[in-house]
Amino acid sequence: MIKEENECYDIYKIDINNQLNIKKIALIVLIILVVIGLIMVAEKSVEIMKQHKVYKQYEAQVIALQQQEEYEKAKIEKQKEKMKQEKIPKLTQVGRDKLENIYHSEKKQAFLTFDDGPSSVTPTILDILKQEKVKATFFVLGSRVEAMPETVKRIYQEGHYIANHGYSHSYSAIYTSPQTVLDEYNQCNDAVKNTIGVPEYNSHLFRFPGGLPGGKYADIKNQAKELLSQNDILHIDWNALSGDAETTTPTIEFEMQRIQETVSNKNSVVILMHDAQAKKVTAEALPQIISWLRENGYEFKNFYEIIK
Numbered sequence: 001m002i003k004e005e006n007e008c009y010d011i012y013k014i015d016i017n018n019q020l021n022i023k024k025i026a027l028i029v030l031i032i033l034v035v036i037g038l039i040m041v042a043e044k045s046v047e048i049m050k051q052h053k054v055y056k057q058y059e060a061q062v063i064a065l066q067q068q069e070e071y072e073k074a075k076i077e078k079q080k081e082k083m084k085q086e087k088i089p090k091l092t093q094v095g096r097d098k099l100e101n102i103y104h105s106e107k108k109q110a111f112l113t114f115d116d117g118p119s120s121v122t123p124t125i126l127d128i129l130k131q132e133k134v135k136a137t138f139f140v141l142g143s144r145v146e147a148m149p150e151t152v153k154r155i156y157q158e159g160h161y162i163a164n165h166g167y168s169h170s171y172s173a174i175y176t177s178p179q180t181v182l183d184e185y186n187q188c189n190d191a192v193k194n195t196i197g198v199p200e201y202n203s204h205l206f207r208f209p210g211g212l213p214g215g216k217y218a219d220i221k222n223q224a225k226e227l228l229s230q231n232d233i234l235h236i237d238w239n240a241l242s243g244d245a246e247t248t249t250p251t252i253e254f255e256m257q258r259i260q261e262t263v264s265n266k267n268s269v270v271i272l273m274h275d276a277q278a279k280k281v282t283a284e285a286l287p288q289i290i291s292w293l294r295e296n297g298y299e300f301k302n303f304y305e306i307i308k
Helices: 002-086 093-100 122-132 142-147 149-157 178-196 218-230 252-263 280-295
Strands: 109-115 137-140 161-164 268-274 299-301
Touching (some): 109 122, 122 149, 122 280, 137 149, 142 178, 161 178, 178 218, 252 280
Parallel strands (some): 109 137, 137 161
16 A cells, blocks of 8 residues: 555656656747747848848949939039030120231231021031131021021031121111111021020121121211120121132132232231132132141131130
């Protein structure tokens, strides 16, 4: 009987031990799971931190690229604006003085000027000027500007000076009064600025059709000269020419002869030529004219160097 009681006691003791062992195992397993969980959380946290760091680096790179792009864009826009402003004539007292003294120069200089265009002849002239690396001045007619806008844009884009020759070239219309001269200037200037897309453009430079001195309309021209000056508009004629308006059938030889005769021994020359439809010979003679002037020591200028 005593033995049976001891055996029962031992069984109970074993059960308690088993329960304790199970609890220990469970606790150990729990601890292991917690440790594993902590390790996984730690690893995940490290991974998240790494990802966050990479993201921040990427974000910084993106911001840096955006800033660089904005800087480059601003730089390009600034350069465009600078180039635009350089092509918009700005009349100053220095410009007035330079124009007044344009024929007084110690160095040889030549201003090639073309009147009455643009026409179908003008692109050929522009091709030659581009090939020869020469900048010229075009005294355009407003009516022709409206007829050939793409050519006018090319003149402007290639760095030639667009000056003003009135709108109609009809003497009876232009020289009705000093005010009509100014009106024709403004009408031509409006055509130019609308065509090239530069609202601020004003050449400040006019060439009277037929020239300023003498003729039937001499009094009105002189009065108009003063009115133009009051409106910050200068005028220029010429002191040398190709003779392409002196005859209806000029030849290259004739134009070369007139250039040589009228340039003579002058240091500073403003050369009158035309790029109207009927002046194909002028385009044909132009390479020889440029060559002869170079051989005789002339440096080519345009009126951007006078009215900046």
